[in-house]
Amino acid sequence: DFCMDRRDEVIDYVAEAYGRDKVGQIITYGTMAAKAVVRDTGRVLGMPYPVVDGIAKLVPNVLGISLDDALGRSEKAAKDNELASSELIQRYQSEDEVRELIDLALKLENLTRNAGKHAGGVVIGPSPLTDFSPLYAEEGSSGMVTQFDKNDVESVGLVKFDFLGLRTLTIIDWAVKAIDRRRKVAGEEPLDVIQLPLDDPDTYALLSRGETTAVFQFESRGMKDYIRKLQPTVFEDLIALAALYRPGPLNSGMVDDFIDRRHGRAEVSYPHPLLEPILKPTYGVIVYQEQVMQIAQVMGGYSLGGADLLRRAMGKKKPEEMAKERVKFEAGAEQNNIDPKLASSIFDLMEKFAEYGFNKSHSAAYALVAYQTAWLKAHYPAEFMAAVMSSDMDSTEKVVNFIEEARRGGIEVLPPDINSSGWMFEALPDGRIRYGLGAIKGVGHGAITSIVEQREAAGAYANLYDLCRRNDDGKLNRRVIEAMILSGALDGLGANRASLTAQLPDVLRATEQARRERDAGQSSLFGGGEAVESTPPLELVEVPEWPVKQRLLGERDTLGHFLSGHPMDAIRDLLGSLVSADLGNLDSIPMTERPRGPEANATVAGLVGGVRRRGDSQLFAQIEDGRGRIEAAFFSDAARDYGNLLSRDRVVVLEGRLSTDAFNGGYNLRVRQAWDFEDLLGDRARRLLVELDDREGGRLAAFRELLGQYQPGDTAIALQLTIPGGQGVLHWNGQHGVRACPELIDALRPLPGVGTVKLDLRPAEDSIN
Known part of the structure; x- marks a missing residue:
């Protein structure tokens, strides 16, 4: 590596x-797999992309699926009902265009592409x-x-x-370089990551807490669970866990047995006193291939080379070879005065564990890299997490997970900034992390290199025109600038995002004119020869800022996630009486032990993210609320009745059976009922409570004008009004009621004079149940 x-x-x-x-x-x-070959064939046939894409999406998302599987014509499809797509079959049989496309795609499927x-x-x-x-x-x-x-x-x-190019080694290199810059300022020696002490208490404390996101080898949810159980205190513990966390040992119960012995909950015993020196470091459990070889040497009289041949024979599981080795081992054991029955049982034990045994030297090398990453995270978390984020900038999902981990560790992640950010994420001296421009979708390395070079040569950018004029070499085009505006990277240029978007066409025209004049050797009418002017030769318009939701969606489109807030923030207080807990606090829901694991009836809410379909009767939706996420499963009736609610960014309320996910340590929800949040809010909203200070006059009129946009409706209004002569409560109901929705709440809160805005909801039994 x-x-x-x-x-x-x-x-x-x-x-x-x-x-x-x-x-x-x-x-x-x-090769051309099922979905890809449909799209490629459709393109060559000149079919409209939306039509072809719709047909390709009818092929179920199953790894290795073929078109014959999806058409229900294969042996695999006959055994697995989830492979065949009834809609694809129906369209193939009834539409000539679809049949022509699929028949041609079948001839090309699996050819080299x-x-x-x-x-x-x-x-x-x-x-x-x-x-x-x-x-x-x-x-x-x-x-x-x-x-x-x-x-x-x-x-x-x-x-x-x-x-192999191992990403983790690159992360360590980047982190150490950032740390050394910090240490140099402090007058300290550079960090030698090879010489780290292997007994650092802070490192083992971090590992024992299971805070191992981005720690090499130890970052899966299952591994976090086992490392918390193990509570490692020495490097040997890490070597063993790296070797044991594989399907064989996990399924055999070896890992739990090892941990119980480690903590004295199970007896540590040895099949024979000769084996104690070999198995003592692993509490009597055969963990490594080297231990199998040592046992063969000590008990069976094998040479080192012979012991290695035994290890290979056990790995190949060839009966005739194993029979020969058993005779050889038992004969050697007899010469060491070991009972033949005991020797045979020890050989059986070696044979069993050889299936799972891992190479210790390999495990030790990986455990060392794991320890180094854990040490860096424990002692220099900002530099380490910045390096981790930079290494995965091409994977939005991973960057989002790492940002969430950094925030859990108390590290603030600042938004991208045209006057501060470079290509990569950067740890700042105060322990915060600055977002890297390279993580903005649609912004290439060439554009960012130009931006940074100009900034370092001539100083910070003053406004949008200054940015465009100093980077007019073609790398900074409209698409790149729009992406940076949406991401918030240009928020420091003295205008809001809506204004920057409005200014962009005129700025680009002025920049192009200035470039042509410069290339022609002319002086700009407004410029001063070769002098650097940041003042634009045009008026930069100012317009009202976009609504919060629009800004957040712009961040999500360019950064892959909501950075400055979350669309759910505006409605969290409305969700309190609707949900059992937010998605980041599902641990607070009491669970009941069932044969299949802990379960609970629960109601949750969140934004719909990705949705995948399996067969015709199963839907799986990612639901997130800015504090956590969950996979919601819709089967049969639920998929039929509520599948239409699963459109991206819709806020839904889901009720069903909550269970833990043994694979990733998270939670799943098997949905029984689902509601659109706005529809549910309208049903449940009994009264809108608003405080308004109108002592300066004119504010009540603006309030009533806004309400008129949401009338008539079924939700009554109680207005706590303060005027120069005193205060009182005004009530509107009947035809003066409003339609309760998040947009109304969002519109009311920034109005001048408005204080508290709150919805009074009916109890759940009145409407949901």
């Missing part, structure tokens, strides 16, 4: 050492690679690639090596 940034250097070194004609990488072939390079594969030949394989050269690359794939290159006699 190598740092991603320097993997190519290693390959170049190997090519230089062994001969460039003898070293190459390995090709991979991408494109070529690429294997992520790690490198071959080194004893003579030029052309003696073994045809070669392929990637455009823009000087290195050679074999045209035989990873299976065929082995068949023709070439040896494969895995030169």
Whole structure:
């Protein structure tokens, strides 16, 4: 494993050492899978994209599915009802255009579509690679690639090596560089991550709390659960856990047995006194392949080489080889005066654990990298999390998860800023993290490089015109600027996002005119020769800012998530009487133990995110509320009755059976009933309570004008009004009532003079139940 940034250097070194004609990488072939082949075929046939995309989406989202599966014509589909799509079958049978498309796609399915390079594969030949394989050269690359794939290159006699680019090593490198900059300012020596003490209490405390998001090898929910149970205190614990957390040991109960022995809840015993020195570090449990080899040496009299052959034989599980090895082991044990029955049972034990045994040296190397990342997170959390976020900027979902983790650790993540941000996320001296411009969708590396170079050369940008004029080389186009406006990166240019958007067309025209005049060697009418002018030669218009929801959606579209707030923030106080708990506090709901695990009846609310369909009667929706997220499952009747509610960004209220997810440690909800939040709010809203100070006059008229946009409605109004002569309560109901909805609440709160705005809701039994 190598740092991603320097993997190519290693390959170049190997090519230089062994001969460039003898070293190459390995090709991979991408094939046309079910959905992709439908889209490609439709494009070639000239069919409208929305039509083709709609047909492709009828193919169920199942890994490895074929068109025959989706049409219900395969053996797999006959055994699994969820593979066939009834709507695709119906359209294939009834629509000539669909049948023509699918029939042609069936002929092309699984053909090679494109070529690429294997992520790690490198071959080194004893003579030029052309003696073994045809070669392929990637455009823009000087290195050679074999045209035989990873299976065929082995068949023709070439040896494969895995030169993997490990992202974690790059993260450590970036974090250490940031830390060293900080330490240099403080007059401290650079950090040597190789020499970290392996007994640091803060590191083990962090691990024991399960705060292992972004910690190498230990970040899955299941691993967090086990590391909390283990409560590691020494490096050997980490080596063992890295080796044990795999399907075999987990399913066999080995991990729980190891943890119980570690904490004295189970007896630590050894099959024979000779094995105590070997198994004592793992509390009598065979964890590593090396332990199997040591037992063979100590009890069976094997040589080191023979013990390794035994390990390989156990891994291959060939009965005839195992029978020979058993005779050899028992004979050696007899020479050591060990009872034959005991020797046979120990061999059985070795054979069982050899299926799960992991290479200790491999586990130790990975545990060391895990420890280093945990140490960095414990002692330099801002620098570490900034490096982690930067390493995954191409994955919005991962960046969002890392930002949430940083916030849980008390680290503030500042929005992107055209006058402060660079390409990557950056840890600031005060412990906060500044968002990287590279994480804004639609903004390329070239544009950001130009922006940063100009900023460092001539200072901060004063306004939108100044930004565009100083970066007029074509890299900063309208699309890039619009993305930066929506993300909030230009909020520091003295205008709100709506105004910046309104200014953009005129600014781009003025910038283009200035560029043409400069290229022609002319002086601008408003400029001063070659002098740098930040004052625009036009009036920058100012317009009212967008509503909060529009700004938040702009952030989500460009950053992948809501950064400055959340659409649910405006309605949290309205949800209190509707839900059992918010999605970040589901642990507070009392659960009842059932045969399948803890369960509870619960009502939750949130925004609809991604929705996936499985077969015709199952829907799975991601629901999030800014504090947590949950997967909601809609089966049969629920999918039929409420599937129409699952449109992106709709706020829904869901009632059903809440259960824990054994796979990821989160929660699932099996939905029984669902409601659109606004519809439910209208049904439940009994009275709108508003405080208004109209001592300056004119505010009551504005209040009534706004209400008129939401009348008539069924919700009464109680207005606590303060005027120069005193105060009182005005009531409107009947035809003067309003339609209660989040938009009305949002519109009322910023009105001059308005104080508290609150909805009085009927009890749940009056409307929901």
